[in-house]
Amino acid sequence: MGKVKDDATETRASKPSEKSARRSGKNQFFATLLSSGLYKPMQGWHARLWTGIAMAAVLLIGVTRLFATLDGTEIYVQFGICGVLAAAFAWLSFRMIHYPPFADFLIATQAEMNKVSWISRNDLKRATGVVLVTVLVISFYLFAIDNVWMVLLNQIGVLDVSAGTGQAIGSAG
Known part of the structure; x- marks a missing residue:
């Protein structure tokens, strides 16, 4: 069995303050940002991979938009600015994971x-089929109810559908 740490024996002065904990967290981030080491490289590989791909996609969209915004400037300026920003943000994304x-x-x-x-795949197909059929049935039901109300309101003179606009009488348009 492992040892259990008794909280009663700790003194109040030995616990780090909230402010110093935040400060050390910022320092840890900047130290990690400037390092090239990998933290637990083989753990959470798929989650890190897909997070990195999502960050790269956002980066690609941003750099593409910036490149289009800089249209009209020299091409080497466009590529230079976008390339430097892409490299910096790629490094930041890599360091974040x-x-x-x-x-x-x-x-x-x-x-x-x-x-x-x-x-299982078969259960997924069955459940998807049930959802699609339910959506279609409800869509047809609402379509029928809408048409019934349209005919009823047209008969009593509240709705004028003869013009094909479907607007109520007295409304602008």
Whole structure:
């Protein structure tokens, strides 16, 4: 059995203050940003991979939009600015998935996803079919009810559908 730490024996002065904890967190982020080491590289690999792909997609969209915005400037300026920003943000994205608190979160996320019991492909097809049929039945039902109300309101003179606009009498248009 492991040892249990008794909280009563700790003194108040030995606990770090909230302010110093935030400061050390910022320092840890900048130290991680400038390092090239990998934090727990083989754990949470799929979660990190897909998070990195999502970050790269956002980066690609942003750089593409910036490149289009810089249209009219020299082409080497467009490529230079976009290239430098893409490289900087790519490095930041790479470092983010190796930042210890974020990497631990991704590792824990993948561990929880591995605990999920996923349904079989046949059950998924059946459930999808039920949803699609239900949506179609409800759509036809609402279409029929809408047409019944349209005819009824047209008969009593509240709705004028002869013009094909479907607007109420007295409304502008």
